[in-house]
Amino acid sequence: MNPRQPDHIPQDAFDWYDEYAHGLMDRRTFMRKLAGLATLGFTMSALTSALLPNYALAEQVSFNDEDIKATYEEFDSPNGHGKGRGYLVVPSNVDTTLPVVLVIHENRGLNPYVKDVARRLAKKGFIAFAPDALFSLGGYPGNDDEGRAMQKTMDKAKIQNDFLAAAHFLKTHANSNGKLGAVGFCFGGYMVNYLAAVDANLLSAGVPFYGTPASKSLRKNIKAPLMIQLGELDKRVNDSWPEYEQDLKANNVEYIMHMYKGANHGFHNDSTARYDEKNAELAWQRTIAFFNKNLT
Known part of the structure; x- marks a missing residue:
């Protein structure tokens, strides 16, 4: 239980x-x-x-873990909000190039759960970067209700351009092997789908968790392999899947969809009762294997 x-x-x-x-x-x-x-x-x-989230429950990898090093880094976003900032986590003592993964939060800013996801990726040997869409407003405010309200006031196109700029920033990191993956949750899942569609050459692999697709006019550009993670009880997002799948098939996109039985929207987020430990662990194992296959 x-x-x-x-x-x-x-x-x-x-x-x-x-x-x-x-x-x-x-x-x-x-x-x-x-x-x-x-x-x-x-x-x-x-x-x-x-x-409601209790982020004290969500830490699986401590920010003091000796195997990783975490910092905050800024990047230019001329078509977004001018400047962006994110949470960069690298394996300790990096002396070679590594695959890089963009980690994209839900519709409420860079909360502790998403930062922990970035640390989990670094523990597995990836360089992970988790931008905060709310940086131009002062950053994630410390609670989800305020963060959600803040993000709702922002220009969606500028947010998208901020994440696009973050993706380029990460892909060209000094220790990047040039292969960029992206994983995102809810709004972040949509952003993974968007990044795969807006620039066909940007991603080498994408894993959207319960995210809606990019606009239909963009989907023809998708080339990156995708792993779609969906919860069985998430009717709102799942209703968008059949049409999206048709477009992926029509454009010969390599994809796999996993539907997790009995799982709600947000089942990977281990800070609320929607968390489904068995399905979340399976989905994460599949995510890591997918990135290892396509990014290394």
């Missing part, structure tokens, strides 16, 4: 949280709906502690 999840939380609660987290439901409505579950014996404190 997931230790972050009280027994028998109704699926409706996860669906409401997904709508709330993606701007389809306001906080007042979300809380009112949760309160309605009191008749089933749930307390508000139990539900909110399960559904």
Whole structure:
């Protein structure tokens, strides 16, 4: 059993949280709906502690780990917000070139979970870089509600250009072997699909976790191999998959899609009750193997 999840939380609660987290439901409505579950014996404190992130639970690799070195690095983004900044994690004592992986956060800025994902990649021998879309507004504010509200105010095209600039920054890193991968979650999954489509020569491999596709007009440009990671219960994102798959097939893109049984949107994020440890570990093992195959 997931230790972050009280027994028998109704699926409706996860669906409401997904709508709330993606701007389809306001906080007042979300809380009112949760309160309605009191008749089933749930307390508000139990539900909110399960559904809302607790990032103390998400650290798998310490920032003090001797095998890695983490710094914050800035990059130029002339077509975005002028300057960007991200969390760069490299294996310790790098004396050769290595594959590089861009790590793209959800729709709320560079939170601790995504930074931990970057550290996990560095532990596996990749140079990882996790940009913060909120840098021009002062950076991730320390909680997801504020971060989500901040990102919602920003120009989407400029954000996309910031991540495009970050990808070029990372691909040309002094220790890069020239092969760039990208992994992203939710909004970040969309960004992986976008980067694969906007520049056919940019990515050597992409792994979008529960992300919607790039606009249809761009999909014909995709050349990079893709590993699509989807949760079975994530109806909102899964509804976009059949058409996307048709386009990937039509353009002879090398891809594989994994559908994780019983998993919700966000199942890889180990800071909330949506976390599905078994499926998350399997998805991560597949991700690392996919990058090893295509980037080394």
